[in-house]
Amino acid sequence: MSSVGGVYQPLTSALLKAGGMLLPVIVSIIYLLLYQKEKQNVFYKIFSFMFIIGATFSAAAWILVPLLYLNGKAPVGDDVTQFLDVSGMNPVVVIILAGLVISFNILLAWRKRVIQNYWKVFNEKK
Numbered sequence: 001m002s003s004v005g006g007v008y009q010p011l012t013s014a015l016l017k018a019g020g021m022l023l024p025v026i027v028s029i030i031y032l033l034l035y036q037k038e039k040q041n042v043f044y045k046i047f048s049f050m051f052i053i054g055a056t057f058s059a060a061a062w063i064l065v066p067l068l069y070l071n072g073k074a075p076v077g078d079d080v081t082q083f084l085d086v087s088g089m090n091p092v093v094v095i096i097l098a099g100l101v102i103s104f105n106i107l108l109a110w111r112k113r114v115i116q117n118y119w120k121v122f123n124e125k126k
Contacts, residue, residue, distance in 0.1 A: 010086055017083035021058050025101055028055035029108065037113040042121050049109075049118035056105040062098035066091035 008016065015022075028051065035048060065080035069091045074081040084091055109115050 010088075014083055014087040014089075017079045017086060020079050021062055024055035024058050025105065028052050028105060032105070032108045032112050032114065035112045035114060037117060045114075045117040045121050048114050052105065052109050052114055056102055056109075059098045059101045059105075063095050063102075066094045066098075 031048070032052060039045070061078075062080055065074055065078055066084065068074040069081060069084055074084070080094070083089075084094065106115075
């Protein structure tokens with residue numbers, strides 16, 4: 001995400017950089033909480049799985065880029081790199097938090113049976 005003009009404090013600037021990952025993850029968590037596992041609609045099951053996986057793994061860059069950052073090879077214009085520069089947060093903490101976000105979303109998707117319903121549809125199509 002980017003913005004033009006304005007004066008940002010370190011916290012607001014860091015939140016702006018994290019927004020590209022946070023918004024899809026927050027929406028996916030809300031979607032998971034409202035997910036109806038009893039629905040038999042095939043499109044609903046496939047869409048739910050794809051949406052959750054796409055939103056969840058948008059956080060994967062928040063594991064990869066901090067690893068590159070630690071080695072001095074992070075992409076210069078990347079939101080994660082800019083977040084690390086602005087916030088001053090330890091890259092290891094960012095890696096752990098991103099891992100927790102991914103794990104939480106996968107666990108919630110498993111408990112709400114999104115993953116199982118998708119595989120059930122996938123195996124029936126064979």
